[in-house]
Amino acid sequence: MNNFKALLPYLLLHKNQYLVGTLAVLGANAAVLLPAYFLGRAIDGLRLFADNNPATPGLSLGHLGLLALGIVAATLVSGALMVGVRRSIVFASRQTEYEIRRDLFAHLSGLDKHYFDRARTGDLMNRLTGDLSAVREMIGFGSWQLATVVSSFVVSFAWFFSINWRLTLAVLVVFPIIIGILAYLARQVSLRYVPMQEQNSAISAKAQENFSGARVVKGYAIEDREIGEYKVMNTELIRRALFLNRVEGPLQAFMSLLMGVAYVLVLLYGGRMILGLVPGSPLTLGQFTQFALTLERLAWPMLSIGLIANMLQRGMGSWGRLQEIFASRARVHDSGRTDTSIRKIEGDIRYENVTLDFDGKKVLQNITLHIPAGQTLGITGPTGSGKTLLSQLITRLTDVSEGSVKVDNVDVRNIPLATLRDNIAVVPQEPFLFSDTIASNVAFGLDNDHYSPIETRKSVRHTTAPEENDVKPDMERVQRAAEIAGLASEIVAFPHGYDTMLGERGVTLSGGQRQRTALARAIAREPRILILDDSMSAVDTETESRILQGLRQVQEGRTVLLIGHRVSTLRHADHIIVLEAGRIVEQGSHEALLAAGGHYAELERRQRLESDLDETEEAKIADAAAGQPSIPVPPTRNEPAARNEEVKR
Ligand SMILES: Nc1ncnc2c1ncn2[C@@H]1O[C@H](COP(=O)(O)OP(=O)(O)OP(=O)(O)O)[C@@H](O)[C@H]1O
Structure with a gap:
């Protein structure tokens, strides 16, 4: 919760975009359900028309055309609103990503040697890239999808209740199961995601150290050892990733199954209502069609619930990792005792x-x-x-x-x-x-x-364009x-x-x-x-x-x-x-x-001797090159004692 509080100021920087986006999602999802309503009306009208009863004349061709036009208009409106969603929520999430990245970099730049002595570069890089992307996905695509699911359910159930409350309650039976599954999923993802990201960081740090220290690795010919260690870390990463995937895997299948159960309930219970077998709860064929089509529209939001829960958990996990950076404080910094009037120093x-x-x-x-x-x-x-x-x-x-x-x-x-x-x-x-x-x-x-x-x-949006270094x-x-x-x-x-x-x-x-x-x-x-x-x-x-x-x-x-x-x-x-x-x-x-x-005099004496020795050796090599080998022969690496003897002399 505290983590979300820390994210809020960033979201509020673009509150209008997020608000407009959410309203657009709501509008788009309401509009997308209208064709089912128009179709339902058309079916009922056509059925009455087919009855050929002058008391209930049914649908005229003009009405039919209007309903068709309504379907086209609703589709167009929902499409236009979807474009609006993209331009508001997705754009805002990119801007939020920019702002968080900018602030992270500025914060890191203000940290001191003590922090960087302990931080691993690979880990920091992973947080600034992988974790930041997960946060952006959460606030962009994640919140968009969340708004889609919420608005789809709110609008659909409003329709359902207006059509037939008994049938609606029958469909609602599956929801406690969905909520239970979601709670379990959210907990499992949060437990499994952070260890996976930690391993991601470790593996990035390992790669970064190997690239930076390539000369050492090659110099010691320890490539095989490093590849071996990398392989072990990579295997562990895959194990943790699969552990996470395992919890997500069966979810979609389960949600599909629940959708199937909802369809069966609508068919059996709604069918009985059409046949007049449920006293006090009549249902027309058109209403039944509208109900079924609206339910059909809920399939995707329902299936994507798992995806969204996953995305939100990952995003919050990653945001927690970025918060750790924001929470780090430099030990060395200006303080209340800093005398800001000091502008230059002499050097005493x-x-x-x-x-x-x-x-x-x-x-x-x-x-x-x-x-x-x-x-x-x-x-x-x-x-x-x-x-x-x-x-x-x-x-x-x-x-x-x-x-x-x-x-x-x-x-x-x-x-x-x-x-x-x-x-x-x-x-x-x-x-x-x-x-x-x-x-x-x-x-x-x-x-x-x-x-x-x-x-x-x-x-x-309120900062000037990035300053180009043209100096x-x-x-x-x-x-x-x-x-x-x-x-x-x-x-x-x-x-x-x-x-x-x-x-x-x-x-x-x-x-x-x-x-x-x-x-x-x-x-x-x-x-x-x-x-x-x-x-x-x-x-x-x-x-x-x-x-x-x-x-x-x-x-x-x-x-x-x-x-x-x-x-x-x-x-x-x-x-x-x-x-x-x-x-x-x-x-x-x-x-x-x-x-x-x-000590200093001893240091000077040793360096003087070394320098004399170098000069003697150079002279001997020069003599040897001139064909006058001097005796004794210059010592080899295996003859340190002989060399020392010579120095003493
Ligand atoms: N951040 C640190 N935390 C703990 N110990 C440290 C830290 N920085 C330095 N030391 C220790 O302090 C001691 C002095 O380090 P320093 O780097 O000043 O040595 P130096 O005299 O410059 O050595 P050299 O000539 O090898 O560069 C060393 O034992 C070092 O391990």
Whole structure:
């Protein structure tokens, strides 16, 4: 019931269309029964005419023509009204579908990282497509058919009672059985439909993960395993679908049987009335014909009762699944304490005794740190030590459990999210590129101001036409960003330069190119705070040092958080912190940390040795190529000990 209450505001957006549609259904179903009435009148008139009794002259040819004309007119009216039904109810249901889809997307866009960490993309896709269609069918075709059934029964029984109430009561005998069956059906469908949709979601999620992770599946050659698992899930889906179908299967046959019973009752009881065997209840042949033909008209509505009950149950089940999305709330959002007057930020960042825990596990502990505006902070530490989470606290992808993070001395929870995120650009570890041109990927989001916020729960008829994005990327800005990100020379070599399509519809970029495209995107935003989360791990050290050199120009006046493992990257930071298990275990400048001889110094020593080793090996290979094999021979993969020996020497 609560679910229906939530749907009501959407239906009320088109109340006039739904009302007109329902009235049209009523009118069409009344008109469709008129031919039976005219035919009944004609039969009685003709019979009297055949009796040749001057007291009751019966039907004249003129009357006959009028009745025929009535039949034609009734058929035409009912046809025209049916067109009206389509144009009102079915059109309105499409508009309602649009509005729900728009609001769902807007709601999902407002949810936070916490929600998407747990949601499965395949499941969401299934809800936005399959479930939404089921809801549209319920409010469109379902409500149309429901109105047809209700109006057919109301109008028919009004006729029946006006013709002969005893015969009507006889026909009504079958109705308690129909209602009982419907109640059973509705319950069974609701019990069986949601598990089927859940399995549909699981199967969509499985397919989506396999397509997104195709490289992993192929790399590990586990296609057979995945196909096997998919097969098991598919079998389960079919089992659940058949379980649902089984309840619907015999229904139509049963309804047909009940119709047959009603016919038999009309024939036996009505026949006795015509023969005058039921005292006080005469029935003419014409009335009998009208009764039988009207009953015949009820056959389809009767047979479709099961279909409608099924459609309504499915629709409400699906609406319940969409309601789950609407009921989800972002944990991170603007609140009453948000200071909406804050429009820009400078970039001074303070962590004050920050602790973050997930389900009782402390992933950051007692972090106190100050990054003055315009400075660069290097963050390093073993994997899983909390580097990414530390940076995510600034953009509020997640909020602190204790303490506070301040930007320009204001708690980030008091800064409007839009202002905060507008001024921060993040290059994540795993960049995501859209199926669009390189230029659009770099200029991504720069045109955000051209779009007005969506007004939810508003009729599509009162919203302006969808805004087309005709804003061209600022190519100068895009090219400058690509230049600094060390990508420009490669873009020029692509088939269509900056207009080359990426992703599903275009070229595939290498890991390093993807990282640099994401870097260019962040640079193009010209943010106050730039967060580079291990964002150059896939480029070689030479390219990296070129990018860093370019970045130094844009770093001017911006606060930069540089997360990484390479000392060659970190050494340029004003201040460096080393994290371990969520705590800062070391901090200082590059030189100070080297002098301290701790974790950072050890990291530097190891990387220096690795680099020396690479150079030695390169020299040996070059010597070998020149025909002067140096002794000892370069170690093979199977000889790590020998290789280590050499390093030591
Ligand atoms: N949403 C979450 N729920 C629970 N634990 C989380 C969540 N996000 C991160 N963690 C845990 O917090 C710890 C720190 O994660 P974080 O991503 O910050 O590590 P990191 O230092 O950036 O690692 P890497 O260098 O591998 O990227 C990890 O143990 C991680 O599993």
